[in-house]
Amino acid sequence: xxxxxxxxxxxxxxxxxxxxxxxxxxxxxxxxxxxxxxxxxxxxxxxxxxxxxxxxxxxxxxxxxxxxxxxxxxxxxxxxxxxxxxxxxxxxxxxxxxxxxxxxxxxxxxxxxxxxxxxxxxxxxxxxxxxxxxxxxxxxxxxxxxxxxxxxxxxxxxxxxxxxxxxxxxxxxxxxxxxxxxxxxxxxxxxxxxxxxxxxxxxxxxxxxxxxxxxxxxxxxxxxxxxxxxxxxxxxxxxxxxxx
Numbered sequence: 001x002x003x004x005x006x007x008x009x010x011x012x013x014x015x016x017x018x019x020x021x022x023x024x025x026x027x028x029x030x031x032x033x034x035x036x037x038x039x040x041x042x043x044x045x046x047x048x049x050x051x052x053x054x055x056x057x058x059x060x061x062x063x064x065x066x067x068x069x070x071x072x073x074x075x076x077x078x079x080x081x082x083x084x085x086x087x088x089x090x091x092x093x094x095x096x097x098x099x100x101x102x103x104x105x106x107x108x109x110x111x112x113x114x115x116x117x118x119x120x121x122x123x124x125x126x127x128x129x130x131x132x133x134x135x136x137x138x139x140x141x142x143x144x145x146x147x148x149x150x151x152x153x154x155x156x157x158x159x160x161x162x163x164x165x166x167x168x169x170x171x172x173x174x175x176x177x178x179x180x181x182x183x184x185x186x187x188x189x190x191x192x193x194x195x196x197x198x199x200x201x202x203x204x205x206x207x208x209x210x211x212x213x214x215x216x217x218x219x220x221x222x223x224x225x226x227x228x229x230x231x232x233x234x235x236x237x238x239x240x241x242x243x244x
Contacts (some may be wrong), residue, residue, distance in 0.1 A: 004094030013044055017092050023106045026051055037070075048111035049091070057102035070105035071095060073178040077109070083152065085145045086173045088112055112175075114168040118161035122206050129206050134170055139211065141172035143218035146195060149180075155191035156180045159198045193232070197239035204237075 004020050006013065016022060028040035028051065036056040042049050057068040067075075070093075080087040088109040095105030118138075121128060128134050142164055149156060156163070157179040165173040183191050196219070203212050216233060217223065225233070 002094070002096040004092070006092040007090075010091045013091075016042070016044060017049075017108055020094055020096055020104065020106060023051060023092070023108070024053060024104065050088070050109045050111065051106060052108075053104070053106045054095075054102075055104055057105075063101040065102070068095065068102050068105060069178040070107055072180070073176070074107045076177040076180045077175070079152075079154070080145075080174055080177070083148050085148055086171060088173065088175050112165055112167065112173050115165040115173065118164045118166060119202065120162075121166070122161060122202055132211070135207065135211055136214065137170050138166055138172055139215045140218050142199070143215055145172065145174045146199070147219050147221070150192050150195070153182050153184060153188055154180060155183060155188070155195050156198075157191065157194070159195040161199070161202045193235050193239055197236045200236055201240055 002020055004018075004023075006017050010017065016026060026040065026042055028042035031039040031041055031050070033039075036058060037052065037054045039050055039052045042051060052070065052073070054068070054070045057063050057065060062068075074090050074093040077087050077090050081089070088111075090107060091110050092108040093106070096103040116126075146156075146159065156174075156177050158177065163174065163176045165175060167173070196216075199215075200212060203215070207215075213225075216229070216236075217225070220229060222229070
């Protein structure tokens with residue numbers, strides 16, 4: 001069984017993106033590669049597209065997972081868009097199974113022009129990270145996106161600086177979320193702490209304590225901390241102790 005969908009607004013790209021066979025035959029600039037997946041970049045009509053292809057779902061029962069990683073990724077990006085979180089546009093997606101087992105799958109996203117991920121800016125020691133007005137605006141958008149996820153009982157599970165893109169107008173986009181899902185009760189609270197700790201893991205090296213606190217207050221939509229907030233912050237800053 002094979003299923004593939006190309007968005008209505010991109011039907012002129014049928015020759016390249018019209019089926020799984022065509023997508024797996026594409027050649028382009030390799031961006032990432034591992035034993036089960038890869039990402040290539042191709043340019044069509046002056047626009048860059050990122051093609052993520054999975055050749056396997058992993059070993060054992062993972063092959064029969066009703067929601068393999070590639071499907072989770074395109075579903076989550078579409079959720080972000082539905083919830084009003086800026087993200088990459090999914091223009092095509094699909095997968096193939098045989099006897100219920102995953103064989104291959106792919107997703108194509110349109111480029112977000114003139115962007116860098118926050119991890120890249122940190123590695124390059126960008127002067128933008130020393131501009132408090134810029135940091136405040138980016139922080140507010142990242143806090144809003146994180147809050148929306150958590151208000152839906154959803155956590156990203158890999159909410160790192162590399163998964164936050166910023167364009168030349170300081171607009172923030174949330175990307176790359178194959179492991180994100182819904183949680184409830186104590187597990188939701190644990191995963192929320194993990195999301196916030198992932199963001200702070202890099203922030204503590206590049207932002208001031210005042211800026212880090214401001215992010216948390218933006219996230220909570222409060223002016224000052226209460227007793228519960230202080231307990232939560234203690235869990236966040238201790239989350240990766242002994243694991244770095």
